Amino acid sequence: MSAIDSPATRRRGGRTSLMAARGAEKTPRLSTINYAIKPVEAVSADQLERIHLASLAILREIGIDFRDETALRQWREVGADVRGERVHLEPDMIMGLISKAPRSFELRSRDPDQRVTISQETLTFGTMQGAPNVRDVNGVRRSSTMEDLRDVNRLTQMLPGFHVAGGFTCEPTDIAVPWRHLHINRSSLVETNLPYFGLTTGQQRAEDSIAMARIAYGEEFMKSNAVIIGQISGNSPLVWDATMLEGLRVYAEANQVVLLSPFVLGAANTPADVAATAAQLNAEALAGLAYTQLAVPGTKMIYGQYSVSVSMRSGAPMSGMPEVSLLNVLVGQLARRYGIPWRTTASQSSAKTFDPQSGYESAIAYMSGATAKSNLFLHAGGWDEAGLVCCLAKFVADAEQNLLIAKYAQGVSFDHFDDALEAIRRIGPGGHYLGDAFTLKRFKEAFISPELLDYLSYEQWKAKGSKDMAQRCREKAKATLESYEPPQIDVAVREELDAFVAKRQNEISPSLA
Amino acid sequence: MSDEQIFLSELSDDELVQQMHDDLYDGLKEEIEEGTHILLERGWAPYKVLTEALVEGMRIVGEDFRDGILFVPEVLLSANAMKAGMFILRPLLAATGAPKQGKMVIGTVKGDIHDIGKNLVGMMMEGAGFDVIDLGINNAVEKYMAALEEHQPDIIGMSALLTTTMPYMKVVIDTMKEKGIRDDYVVLVGGAPLNEEFGKAVGADAYCRDAAVAVETAKDFMKRRHNTRSDR
Numbered sequence: 001m002s003a004i005d006s007p008a009t010r011r012r013g014g015r016t017s018l019m020a021a022r023g024a025e026k027t028p029r030l031s032t033i034n035y036a037i038k039p040v041e042a043v044s045a046d047q048l049e050r051i052h053l054a055s056l057a058i059l060r061e062i063g064i065d066f067r068d069e070t071a072l073r074q075w076r077e078v079g080a081d082v083r084g085e086r087v088h089l090e091p092d093m094i095m096g097l098i099s100k101a102p103r104s105f106e107l108r109s110r111d112p113d114q115r116v117t118i119s120q121e122t123l124t125f126g127t128m129q130g131a132p133n134v135r136d137v138n139g140v141r142r143s144s145t146m147e148d149l150r151d152v153n154r155l156t157q158m159l160p161g162f163h164v165a166g167g168f169t170c171e172p173t174d175i176a177v178p179w180r181h182l183h184i185n186r187s188s189l190v191e192t193n194l195p196y197f198g199l200t201t202g203q204q205r206a207e208d209s210i211a212m213a214r215i216a217y218g219e220e221f222m223k224s225n226a227v228i229i230g231q232i233s234g235n236s237p238l239v240w241d242a243t244m245l246e247g248l249r250v251y252a253e254a255n256q257v258v259l260l261s262p263f264v265l266g267a268a269n270t271p272a273d274v275a276a277t278a279a280q281l282n283a284e285a286l287a288g289l290a291y292t293q294l295a296v297p298g299t300k301m302i303y304g305q306y307s308v309s310v311s312m313r314s315g316a317p318m319s320g321m322p323e324v325s326l327l328n329v330l331v332g333q334l335a336r337r338y339g340i341p342w343r344t345t346a347s348q349s350s351a352k353t354f355d356p357q358s359g360y361e362s363a364i365a366y367m368s369g370a371t372a373k374s375n376l377f378l379h380a381g382g383w384d385e386a387g388l389v390c391c392l393a394k395f396v397a398d399a400e401q402n403l404l405i406a407k408y409a410q411g412v413s414f415d416h417f418d419d420a421l422e423a424i425r426r427i428g429p430g431g432h433y434l435g436d437a438f439t440l441k442r443f444k445e446a447f448i449s450p451e452l453l454d455y456l457s458y459e460q461w462k463a464k465g466s467k468d469m470a471q472r473c474r475e476k477a478k479a480t481l482e483s484y485e486p487p488q489i490d491v492a493v494r495e496e497l498d499a500f501v502a503k504r505q506n507e508i509s510p511s512l513a
Numbered sequence: 514m515s516d517e518q519i520f521l522s523e524l525s526d527d528e529l530v531q532q533m534h535d536d537l538y539d540g541l542k543e544e545i546e547e548g549t550h551i552l553l554e555r556g557w558a559p560y561k562v563l564t565e566a567l568v569e570g571m572r573i574v575g576e577d578f579r580d581g582i583l584f585v586p587e588v589l590l591s592a593n594a595m596k597a598g599m600f601i602l603r604p605l606l607a608a609t610g611a612p613k614q615g616k617m618v619i620g621t622v623k624g625d626i627h628d629i630g631k632n633l634v635g636m637m638m639e640g641a642g643f644d645v646i647d648l649g650i651n652n653a654v655e656k657y658m659a660a661l662e663e664h665q666p667d668i669i670g671m672s673a674l675l676t677t678t679m680p681y682m683k684v685v686i687d688t689m690k691e692k693g694i695r696d697d698y699v700v701l702v703g704g705a706p707l708n709e710e711f712g713k714a715v716g717a718d719a720y721c722r723d724a725a726v727a728v729e730t731a732k733d734f735m736k737r738r739h740n741t742r743s744d745r
């Protein structure tokens with residue numbers, strides 16, 4: 001070797017400095033993930049067209065119910081054929097309205113550097129939602145409380161695998177129902193600084209959600225920036241109801257994001273056929289999306305869908321099934337046809353514990369979403385028992401899986417291709433690359449090294465306490481909570497949020513009667 | 514499955530009842546109607562037809578559904594066949610003053626539109642011979658009260674799938690207490706996020722985890738009711 005670097009530049013400080021560097025190495029929060037893989041397709045262009053035309057025929061000939069006076073009036077005003085609650089829509093009207101939707105938009109966080117783009121070319125992860133129960137860091141399943149929701153939000157904030165906080169990840173069942181939404185929103189804003197899901201069930205809850213977001217982000221800021229998402233579920237078959245549509249309008253009018261999710265329980269509220277289920281789901285989605293643009297043109301929206309098949313033995317929802325994977329692919333193909341970002345359900349399982357069933361079902365759901373190029377992976381954290389429990393062990397496992405899926409989605413890089421080919425020349429037949437300069441330079445980024453999946457030998461694993469995945473994950477959840485650092489929030493903002501909650505609690509009776 | 518043609522009218526009573534159990538199992542509506550008529554023509558009391566041919570047949574269906582042998586669409590067919598038989602028997606039962614299987618009012622509570630589970634329970638209950646009045650979704654306490662008054666059921670069933678709507682069950686039960694009518698009815702509650710403990714806490718008679726348990730529980734309560742209230 002001719003030019004050995006001078007000792008002054010070669011020395012790096014040995015153990016002390018490497019340890020310090022590794023210790024400080026924190027996986028940064030995922031930023032916008034740009035897809036570089038090509039999506040798989042389940043059907044040909046002709047077959048896709050058949051599904052699309054079937055959806056339009058459903059909307060024109062059968063019609064769809066909008067159980068909401070305001071929506072019916074708005075449809076009538078633009079000349080739609082409204083008979084009672086049933087709205088019959090012409091293809092041109094639907095496609096015309098949908099073309100007003102933005103193809104790409106940003107979600108902002110309280111951290112000005114953390115911006116996420118939602119488009120057909122990007123991938124975003126959000127936690128699960130709606131669990132009435134939690135399986136806590138000790139593995140105990142019980143009704144979830146406000147403190148559990150706060151913990152889940154703390155994990156969301158600390159783990160790098162989430163872009164969006166689920167908002168109502170688990171239910172604070174210890175808080176009076178009419179007051180719950182206030183505390184859920186407060187926790188999203190105080191325990192995290194991420195964009196998040198607000199509450200949508202009815203006008204009041206939606207308005208309170210927006211009002212609280214404005215306290216934290218400022219009304220001016222929210223006029224041109226999206227920070228909160230409203231999840232609007234369709235009532236399949238072919239119904240959008242008032243509760244949800246009220247919520248939808250509140251979010252749209254505040255220039256925030258709406259996610260419209262038709263709800264497929266295959267063979268229970270759709271026909272027992274994958275292609276026809278896609279046609280119905282798509283008809284419901286198109287009607288909802290078109291209505292959103294009718295209500296507030298230019299609204300940022302996501303083509304949603306929640307799809308499970310149904311056990312014909314009991315009626316129970318089943319995730320991870322091949323039919324659901326195929327539906328994902330079909331929805332991906334359809335949404336790309338319309339140019340609207342779309343959502344999948346990332347990590348769902350029906351398992352009662354964080355066991356192999358949970359792993360299998362979730363892995364399939366993840367991969368089918370990724371290969372179909374889904375843009376919002378909802379429920380990518382914690383979902384077991386068909387959504388009836390938020391499992392904290394699974395939550396941290398999913399957060400790590402999100403990093404792996406993000407890596408996969410970003411596809412194959414050619415940035416280092418030539419250097420790497422050089423390495424092949426250097427090593428030649430029979431050698432190994434472990435000590436090669438290129439490996440040394442690239443090993444950390446080139447192949448991801450998960451922390452929670454275990455790659456020890458049996459003896460090593462035994463020496464470390466014979467811990468299964470669930471136990472390792474519970475410990476990780478515990479440790480993460482212990483090291484929680486709250487995000488920065490102005491004292492004044494925090495006080496205003498508290499005052500808002502107090503004021504609304506004064507105005508709203510805690511009783512349901 | 515056999516290819517040979519069976520003429521129900523040529524069967525002995527025992528054979529016919531056996532055949533009707535099979536026909537119910539296979540969800541054959543017309544065959545059940547025919548069998549019901551034949552037994553009546555042979556002088557069977559309507560109540561005997563109901564219990565021995567229909568209810569017993571549906572008990573077998575219910576068991577095999579519970580054990581995962583029969584599938585939901587098949588059970589619905591059976592329930593439909595049962596209903597057809599009931600349709601013939603109902604006026605006769607009323608006329609002869611036969612003991613009733615029982616009547617149930619069922620609906621999802623205020624704020625809740627999840628109705629798949631409730632529908633399944635309603636259909637299984639009908640299949641077991643109960644008269645079911647379905648109040649649909651999103652029922653306020655006033656609607657339950659009006660239905661109790663109008664239909665005088667034995668059982669009131671409430672369904673909720675949301676933790677935000679579950680507590681409303683207590684509102685309904687408390688109102689029944691206030692009116693002094695709580696003990697006149699059996700209150701059954703269900704829905705995925707509920708549990709036994711919750712059922713007790715709101716003051717229901719029972720929580721049922723699924724439709725099969727709902728039927729068994731309802732039958733159980735009806736037995737006890739018949740013992741204590743011979744007027745019904």
Ligand code: B12
Binds near residue numbers: 201388619
């Ligand atoms: C299908 C579904 C919907 C459909 C409902 C369609 C319909 N027509 O019913 C739609 C899309 C409309 C919907 C909407 C919403 N849903 Co929903 N939904 C579900 C889902 C996936 C399945 C429910 C189901 O049908 N199960 C199958 C049936 C057969 O089972 P079952 O209902 O439990 O019934 C059985 C037993 O419980 C029992 N039973 C039931 N009722 C009764 C009554 C009596 C008297 C007896 C004896 C027995 C009994 O017997 C039944 C048969 O065996 C559940 C998840 C889940 N795992 O349950 C979420 C779930 C219930 N939904 C949820 C949520 C959050 C919502 C929304 C608020 C979402 C939103 N923001 O848009 C809205 C609310 C709408 C409203 N106002 O009610 C949450 C609830 C969470 C919570 N904390 O309360 C769940 C748990 C999912 C989740 N994690 O997010 N939903």
